[in-house]
Amino acid sequence: MSGEPLSLHQRILGDIGAKIVSGAWPPGHRIPFEHELTEQYGCSRMTVNKALTQLAKAGLIERRKRSGSFVARPRSQAAVLEIHDIRAEVEALGAPYRYERLSRTIRSAGKPVDEAAGFADATRLVDIVCLHFAGEAPFCLEERLISLDTVPEAEQEPFETIAPGPWLIGHVPWSAAEHTIRALAADKPTAKRLGVDAGTPCLAVERRTWTGGRPVTHVRLTYPGTSHALVARFTPEG
Structure with a gap:
């Protein structure tokens, strides 16, 4: 509290x-x-x-x-591209961490967002939305899809007490990852969840991971841009 x-x-x-x-x-x-x-x-x-x-x-x-x-x-772009534990990020700032699952459904792929994420039609997915808090303030909104074709055990995990990120790292050895980083203005649903005004600048990190060529997950992590930054330091030799 x-x-x-x-x-x-x-x-x-x-x-x-x-x-x-x-x-x-x-x-x-x-x-x-x-x-x-x-x-x-x-x-x-x-x-x-x-x-x-x-x-x-x-x-x-x-x-x-x-x-x-x-x-x-910092190791060139690795500082940006590494897969970090959000809990560790929050606690390293000296703030208490809290996780809250907002929704979890199981459905078949077929939406435009699923195709953009690389999931073939009819792929069974866990569709989960959750919030990570730093103290009482929302720190990051997580919107994630998990392929049940690749990770069938995710169907039995409610993700009520553990966030999907650390759970996946503990269950699936990923072999490749792709990051896309962009700025965006918070739409009304995102703004409400993050506790900011609609149109507030935010930083969105989208990540896809694969294991043995099979898609594992697609996640969008949205941070209020006024309180978060991704930094990479590098040298010409790097």
Whole structure:
């Protein structure tokens, strides 16, 4: 709930994340060692390790054996094209994460959106819409189609407590992915779900994945453009 004090775990995530995002700690900067953070926050080593692990999963830091943790150096377009865990993104900002499934239906492909997503007519699909929250504010609207021809076990998963993204990563080894990134103005249904005005600029990331040449999923992730950005840093040598 809003107004509740942050846990030590969330404080560590928020403090380190803020220093990285602000540029106070540039790429390559060494993060204090675990024992130093343990003393600084008066917490257990396990709490510190959990926070650093989440920051690493979010791509903000790199952990090196016997050397410590360092602010990550972005790897050209991989910073944009990697498949990230939205929960890790939110928690790396120091905000509590919440997931809410809005709708889930099973239907056959045949809509124009299905053809554009690469699903042949009559392919059985799970059509799911859900929201990811950062604290009380909507962070990302997820609209996803999953092929039951490729992932039949998805038919039995309600996706009430787990988001489709991490569930798929745990069940299907994808072999290829395609990203399309575009700006769009929120239509009325999208604006209502994201809690913004209709016409608000948004950032939409569309992704298709395949396994062994068979389509697995198509997802559109829509973020309010005023509060989210995708950044890639690269050099001529990259």
